[in-house]
Amino acid sequence: MTGSRYAHVTDPNTLTISEEAVPEPAPNQVVVKIRYVGICGTDVHGYQSPQFLPPAVFGHEWTGTVTAVGTSVSTVEVGQRVIASVGIACGSCASCAAGFAEMCDLVFAEANGVDPAAPAHGAFAQTVVVDERRVQRVLDALTDEQAGLIEPTAVTFHAVRRTQQRLGALVVVQGAGPIGLLTAQHARHAGAREVIVVEPNENRRAVAAELGFTAVFTPGDEFKAHLDNVSSGLGADVLYECTGAAGLLQASAEMVRRGGTLSLLGYPMTASEVSYGDWQSRQLTVIGSLAYTHDDFVGAMAAVASGAVSVDVLHTNTIGLGDLESALSALGDGTSPDTKVLVDPSL
Template identity: 60%
Template sequence: MSAEDRYVRVSGPRELQAMAESAEERPAPDGVVVDITYCGVCGTDVHGYTDGHMLPPAVFGHEWTGVISAVGDEVTGLSVGQRVVGGVGPACGRCRQCAAGHARQCELVFAEANGVDEAAPAHGGFGTRVRVSARRVIPVPDGVTDVEAALVEPATVTFHAVRRTAMELGSVAVVQGAGPIGLLAAQHARNAGAGRVVVSEPSAARRSTAEKLGFRDVVAPEQLATMLMEITDGLGADVLFECTGVPSLLQPSAELVRRGGTLSLLGYPMAESTVSYADWQTRELTVIGSLAYNHEDFVGTLRAIAGKRLDVATLHTGTIGLSDLGSMLDELDSGSSSHTKVLVDPRK
């Protein structure tokens, strides 16, 4: 192992601090050390950078993949040289949710997903190495490339949301927003049996990416209502996946869903939203909230990528070094970036 580890952390609003410290030679007894290969830049990272204090340290750079370089004495089933992605462990079986039979809402898994568990690493994957609990790493199948592995985490976020939504086969599904989350959600919806998937996105570049992924019904937002009414003979969407997180779109999105349909929320708003409670109740909408994932979602996502049923590599539009992270976060925050998904290579 090198004598020095390097990583980047948020030190204030729009401020990054490059850190270097002596390398920990050994992991915790129940932990591993992972040498980072790539770490994806997420919208959450952008919000944490611009806000300056909202993210737990482990979450700034949470879309990482790498190679295990050391294994704790109590760890079994993992070995040095193994490729892994950062994820969450299986349900603990001991917390209040698990004891009540709600293993999919395990409190430990939820804490791990949000970087606030007791074993959370001191920093995220924007660095050369991370020390993490062994339960948090998930082996990467041989058929998955390093770039694909770096995109497993956001693909798992959307796998979880589409699984929770449990839409019926043949549904007309709308995906609002064709950023990484929307493009991944659209593919999962197609895999889950949607009869037709309509993608709405203001960016021409992102609409083009959606078309490259095989989606035919791709429109600008101002065209969405007209196309949807034509497809459904005025009925509305069976399911709408809201992937933008724009607070002002919540009620208009709900109004595109047919009576008795489902509104599935993936985008995370950073401000409060105003909705018509009476409208939602009168039309008997089902509203599904989704945040993060479970261990089994990672397993399913990796299988989908390895089986070539989920294309994540097309979303990769650039790779930068740690020194370029600040300028890239500013670019992504501007709203004018042409990038879909950027990876950080700490070796550059």
């Protein structure tokens, strides 16, 4: 056995880095040397309130190189680059047996770090040992940095695909953090006639403009006037809610035209109050989206490799494990200037 450093949240707002032995892989496991792991909003919540986060999820946006494989592993080989993923539909769970393979119970559990084979920790580490189902080969066209950003790209790919956005749709994306910026690009790639980005933070609006979006607004009268003008007063065909702010849910719904779609990506940590009668009267379609499937990762990698979706501008900082705690604190209290931080465990 060799050793590896691992970061654990031991108490709220308390990070501990320990040296632990790396076991030999079981027949169905692979050992991966981590190259990059992204810091996600979920990681920040887990740092603040670790009781709500499964251990496998703290550091779930990772890429690395396979250094060892178990005797029954057939999908990857030593030396190949891989990303964190989920397996294909199992074919035997209740959802699969009922014909709903896209909602496979095992895949959903893997995505949320609660399946029987979930690792004891995430990948804020130098090395991880995971089930073969949890890795997928990286497309050769992607850089290591791009590979480190595929997981959130798959989250947003999944959401736009579930929404079934029509060609020529008028789209509003609320929130221009990494999830919002990726969602906006997928929506554009899916054939939106215009994507309107709404974001109060000046730095994030600047990134949206750098990505080629021209209708970028702060919340308020100017945005509402633009939406009224381009929609002839009807509202958006599709609104992607990417902030997770519970208080914005009803206000978001009211920006959608009658018969339009409200697509939910941001995950509120508190209860939300909405007008059920308003939603029903205007015949809204509401789409909930969480995590992804195996093929969402395939599509996300292809979108980045083709240039349809750019992740490079989102990557604004790279740190080592020793700087992880301060980065989590700054992201949690809103003082961080960064859009997306990658952790390089070798630093």
